[in-house]
Amino acid sequence: MGIAKRAQAIKPSPTLATAAKAKAMKAQGIDVVDFGVGEPDFDTPENVKQAGIKAIQSGFTKYTPAGGTDELKEAVLEKFKRDNGLQYDKSQILISCGAKHSLYNIAEALFDPGDEVIIPSPYWVSYPDQVLLNDALPVIVETTEAEGFKLSAKKLEQAITKKTRALVLNSPSNPTGLAYDKKALEDIAALAVRHNMYVISDEIYEKLIYDGFTHTSIASLGKEIKDLTIVVNGVSKSHAMTGWRIGYAAGPKDVITAMTNIQSQSTSNPSSISQKAAVEALRGPQDFIGTMNVEFDKRRKYMVERLNKIKGVSCLMPVGAFYAFPRISSLFGKSLNGKVVKNSADLATLLLEEAKVALVSGDAFGADAYIRLSYATSMDSIKKGLDRIEQMINNLR
Numbered sequence: 252m253g254i255a256k257r258a259q260a261i262k263p264s265p266t267l268a269t270a271a272k273a274k275a276m277k278a279q280g281i282d283v284v285d286f287g288v289g290e291p292d293f294d295t296p297e298n299v300k301q302a303g304i305k306a307i308q309s310g311f312t313k314y315t316p317a318g319g320t321d322e323l324k325e326a327v328l329e330k331f332k333r334d335n336g337l338q339y340d341k342s343q344i345l346i347s348c349g350a351k352h353s354l355y356n357i358a359e360a361l362f363d364p365g366d367e368v369i370i371p372s373p374y375w376v377s378y379p380d381q382v383l384l385n386d387a388l389p390v391i392v393e394t395t396e397a398e399g400f401k402l403s404a405k406k407l408e409q410a411i412t413k414k415t416r417a418l419v420l421n422s423p424s425n426p427t428g429l430a431y432d433k434k435a436l437e438d439i440a441a442l443a444v445r446h447n448m449y450v451i452s453d454e455i456y457e458k459l460i461y462d463g464f465t466h467t468s469i470a471s472l473g474k475e476i477k478d479l480t481i482v483v484n485g486v487s488k489s490h491a492m493t494g495w496r497i498g499y500a501a502g503p504k505d506v507i508t509a510m511t512n513i514q515s516q517s518t519s520n521p522s523s524i525s526q527k528a529a530v531e532a533l534r535g536p537q538d539f540i541g542t543m544n545v546e547f548d549k550r551r552k553y554m555v556e557r558l559n560k561i562k563g564v565s566c567l568m569p570v571g572a573f574y575a576f577p578r579i580s581s582l583f584g585k586s587l588n589g590k591v592v593k594n595s596a597d598l599a600t601l602l603l604e605e606a607k608v609a610l611v612s613g614d615a616f617g618a619d620a621y622i623r624l625s626y627a628t629s630m631d632s633i634k635k636g637l638d639r640i641e642q643m644i645n646n647l648r
């Protein structure tokens with residue numbers, strides 16, 4: 252007997268694996284500074300929690316429609332109109348158990364065996380595996396630091412074949428923290444329209460932006476590209492609601508209908524209670540986001556500045572999300588206590604074992620020259636962690 256080939260082709264999410272290892276060390280009483288985390292360290296806003304409690308107390312605890320409640324879909328429609336200038340119909344919205352679930356539903360709804368899906372690297376860890384799970388082929392297109400980790404129209408065009416079905420975009424990006432401006436998106440949109448391919452636009456970090464950066468949704472750049480784009484978003488990052496599991500997708504009606512049917516045969520509806528909380532998150536006061544961003548902004552500047560002072564490390568200033576993505580490849584070949592750093596995974600292991608700092612190696616994102624540090628942790632931890640990293644790297648010979 253055994254396991255299906257498609258399940259054998261994938262690996263557990265590496266970011267979650269790092270978190271588990273760091274957690275195990277902490278449980279043993281080891282003081283680990285955790286830069287591996289992929290979620291805000293802020294608490295879910297009080298008004299949102301209360302909406303969840305009220306849902307429980309009022310008995311809103313049964314099945315809802317598989318694709319989400321009308322009330323939450325309306326709140327999502329309002330959000331798209333308000334924040335992105337995008338008009339959808341309710342039949343073009345799906346509420347899922349997190350943005351990751353929406354993305355998975357898209358992969359199931361759109362990809363046939365052999366289809367090619369273009370994924371710029373560095374990429375979020377789940378994109379290639381979700382493609383593989385649906386017997387399609389991830390086509391990884393490398394972007395460079397010099398390009399600001401953005402896919403150029405030229406590189407995109409070179410990667411397009413007759414089998415290309417879709418492009419996955421993530422802006423602002425996990426892991427790089429960089430984001431596409433309107434002009435870059437216009438160039439990509441023109442190609443997508445010309446080659447009639449879908450764009451899967453993961454905009455989960457839309458609200459976490461700095462230095463006055465303006466987020467643009469590629470779907471807002473015209474009717475033709477809107478008809479080819481599935482926008483994915485959610486409340487996990489914007490409202491510190493990762494555990495509530497609410498994400499959503501908006502796109503062409505036939506794609507959303509297929510995704511809804513798939514969801515109805517797999518998970519059914521996302522939690523009724525979480526849906527009520529998400530309505531409050533989207534419709535209630537939004538000042539929580541500003542408060543969170545002020546804090547993230549301070550940590551971002553501090554972390555990047557410190558990283559750039561470490562010999563052999565260089566880091567671009569991110570404009571979104573809550574990650575720094577420094578280049579560390581000049582350390583390859585050096586060693587500590589007989590342990591040679593050959594790649595980013597070796598460095599991450601050494602940092603965890605010797606410096607007691609957890610982070611994610613760049614190979615997880617298809618970029619072995621880098622490591623990812625999350626600054627979704629307290630300023631004190633950031634200072635302590637960077638002291639430790641600096642010291643260990645200075646001790647490499």
Ligand SMILES: *Cc1c(COP(=O)(O)O)cnc(C)c1O
Binds near residue numbers: 289486488496
């Ligand atoms: C966190 C994250 C998601 C998933 O968010 P959930 O709504 O919690 O499933 C999707 N895409 C990226 C890039 C993320 O970092």
